[in-house]
Amino acid sequence: MMFWYGHDMSGWVYAGMAIGMVVFWVLIIAGIVMLIRYTTGAPQGPAVPQFPPYGESPERLLAARFARGEIDEAEYRQRLAALRASPYQ
Template structure:
């Protein structure tokens, strides 16, 4: 098989070994990237959020500190009892 001095030198063995490592690294990288692309949730499709009730919006404003305790309770009372109308 290796007659007449056509054998692979030390650099040839190194090149084959390095080539094999690079080849398998590329195969594994492509496999991982393909797996991640197929299994990730679709980021572009968004389901619309359920509409918030007025009480939830008021509670969020109170939690953020936009309104104080007195105003929160007053507005919550108005929401639950209905608007005050003058006869």
């Protein structure tokens, strides 16, 4: 059997293994952090304000539409009566 000289690992191989190990652990830790954030339901962005915007009531919004002339008086009164009869207030 023939043995050749110089087939041991050089410093570059050890450096490559060290860098590879650091990258491996960074990926593992980042994966765990992302998994924890995903499973705990952390907020992904700013919360969207719910209706009514800026604290305005539906009646005030309806009155503003009537004042701008978007709806006439009959439609205003009909919608206002429907809002006041609604069980969701």
